[in-house]
Amino acid sequence: MTYYEEAMEMKDEMIRQRRDFHAHPETAWTEFRTTSFIAEELQKLGYEVLMGSDILDEGARMMVPDEKTLKQCAQRAIKEGANPVLVDRMKGGMTGCVGIMHFAKPGKTVALRFDIDSLFVAEDPAPSHRPSALGFQSKHPGLMHACGHDGHATIGLAVARLAAAHKDRMAGTLKICFQPGEEGVVGAKSMVRSGIVDDVDYFISGHIGLGNYHDSSLVCMTQGFLATDKMDAVFTGAPSHAGAEPEKGKNALLAAAQAAISLHTISRHSGGSSRINVGVLEAGTGRNEIPANGLIKFETRGETAEINDFMVREAKRMVRAAAMLYDVGVEILPRGSATSSNSSPEMGEEIYQLIEPLHVYSHVAREQKVSGSEDCCYFMSRVQEHGGQAVYMLYGTEEAAGHHQSDFDFNEDVLPRTAGTIAFLVEHFGNQ
Structure with a gap:
């Protein structure tokens, strides 16, 4: 049999x-x-x-x-x-x-x-x-x-x-x-x-x-199969009343939004396929408060591990630059990965x-x-x-x-x- x-x-x-x-x-x-x-x-x-x-x-x-x-x-x-x-x-x-x-x-x-x-x-x-x-x-x-x-x-x-x-x-x-x-x-x-x-x-x-x-x-x-890294970027600013004391706030929402846009401007790689995607953006607690917290969930992919590594390096640079631009803190957390x-x-x-x-x-x-x-x-x-x-x-x-x-x-x-x-x-x- x-x-x-x-x-x-x-x-x-x-x-x-x-x-x-x-x-x-x-x-x-x-x-x-x-x-x-x-x-x-x-x-x-x-x-x-x-x-x-x-x-x-x-x-x-x-x-x-x-x-x-x-x-x-x-x-x-x-x-x-x-x-x-x-x-x-x-x-x-x-x-x-x-x-x-x-x-x-x-x-x-x-x-x-x-x-x-x-x-x-x-x-x-x-x-x-x-x-x-x-x-x-x-x-x-x-x-x-x-x-x-x-x-x-x-x-x-x-x-x-x-x-x-x-x-x-x-x-x-x-x-x-x-x-x-x-x-x-x-x-x-x-x-x-x-x-x-x-x-x-x-x-x-x-x-x-x-x-x-x-x-x-x-x-x-x-x-x-594409190599990939999944990451969360957690932005931490300072809350403040948007009408009374806006200058005292540090806007984590804007930093997260800037990062989300900037990530999609990363140059494609000449060595093969590359991908970037921001799938989640969460921030803010109310219309009259400077948002103190922001979160984006994103991923990179590459046809090779080397291409994905390039995407990861650029993505982290973009996220940190956005945080620096708005004078807020950021922590980048690994959430999963695979090689090619x-x-x-x-x-x-x-x-x-x-x-x-x-x-x-x-x-x-x-x-x-x-x-x-x-x-x-x-x-x-x-x-x-x-x-x-x-x-x-x-x-x-x-x-x-x-x-x-x-x-x-x-x-x-x-x-x-x-x-x-x-x-x-x-x-x-x-x-x-």
């Missing part, structure tokens, strides 16, 4: 698992229940399970919620069935886990990465939205798996089952990384800096949909030559250019820098709506098909 056939026999179980994850979404660094369920399953399958500081560089984490929020989310997870012992191992929001299995036959080290977090999106309650119609909509108000990470976690567990069931076919070492905090690109850097993939020869990750919206299709490698990366052409071509003749998919594409950013690029770059190869694939599926939308959903047929593909590739590359 092939991996695809076995995966298809697991389809109903995978759908149940995906819908359970979907109903219990958890955002970055609060994935206590999700991690607990994954870790327990990996342990049952015989994997060594690493958690906490064994897989995360605590100092490299970004946008970690406050202790009160973390405690509330941990308690909610336990109430919803999480293992209290495992939740305790995730104190401080050290979520995510890595399952490791060493096979008897010597071979290469293969690593997989699956992101597991959800979004701050309120799910569509309309009966036209399948999760709402079938009763597996989010149980957590304001949170939703609106990007397919519930499916990614499910696929990762299915691959773990298939690999464990066929130890005799496998070789080398398999590492399955279940990463917290992909949304906002706040999680991968921490996991990569732990060194967990430094010995990896072949690395595989990917995404449901993401521009590949056709059922029964596969993109073997992607190119073009491209799939290894040799590995992508090899995957194409392996998968296309199997006729499992109606369409197999060698590569596709993507836009946007993905913190999986930290994994890919680290593996490539250490002499390994890495690919980021796209798992084709029809979607009910675009990613990050309140009525997002996907065709669950993609789950077993993808799990079978990845298990097949784990065997192939481990035996290289």
